[in-house]
Amino acid sequence: MANPTADELREHVAYEVHYLVLAAVRFTEVTGTEKAVYQDSSLLHALTLSEFTNPGQKTNYTWWIGDVGGQKPPREDASHADWREFINANASHLGRTRLEGRQWPVPKDEQRLIVLAKYLLQRVNKFSQDSNDPRAVVMERLSQLGLTYLDDPSGTISRRLHGQSMHPSEHSLPLPVSQADFGGHVDYLAAVQLAKLGGLLGLSPVAERGLSFTPNSDGDDPFAG
Secondary structure (H helix, E strand, O other): OOOOOHHHHHHHHHHHHHHHHHHHHHHOOOOOOHHHHHHHHHHHHHHHHHHHOOOOOOOOOOOOHHHOOOOOOOOOOHHHHHHHHHHHHHHHOOOHHHOOOOOOOOOOOOOHHHHHHHHHHHHHHHOOOOOOOHHHHHHHHHHHHHHHHHHOOOOHHHOOOOOOOOOOOOOOOOOOOOHHHHOOHHHHHHHHHHHHOOOOOOOOHHHHOOOOOOOOOOOOOOOOO
16 A cells, blocks of 8 residues: 555544544433434544554555654553454444443543543654654644644644544635644644644534444443443
8 A cells, every 4th residue: 555645634633623523522411312423423433543553664655654654653552452352342343242242441431532532642743753754743743633633622732623424525614723832833734734624513424324232222222331
């Protein structure tokens, strides 16, 4: 698989970061069956970034952070393995593992998806540092924007991240900040990309084609574990 340019990587990483953080935050704000929708969206985008930062090796069907200017993640990472197993068992694969009720790797509370999003964004940020590759700079800035949003969803970064959920090629919004606010060209380009993505109505492109699980009777959590 051919590796992306900085512009190509910016578009796709921004898309994943945008929907990962918005779904994680929105999960804490809704009740009933809507929680299953936002949880599904958050976990699917988490899986994408999980594979992008896969420890010690790349797969044949995804870009890998170690090939696009970032550091190669160390092979051993128990937290990464636990999250991958959980997402595969409960959200991305149909199989007997769903009947086994695999437990959440973190406390099963309202903040669990925010904890997951922070873990992955911190991972992208860490392995993008200390590199002169423009793609690594893009990844570091975008992951930091996502972390900033999670710390303060009502702040400047997120002010214009609400609207209609569309692919980045189909929608754009006025910028939430000026270039001066960011103090740097790359930071500003990252903010531009996030602003172009529009806001979140609730579903990722994958989730729009159908939820990967069925909510339970009270709708609060679709997982048996």
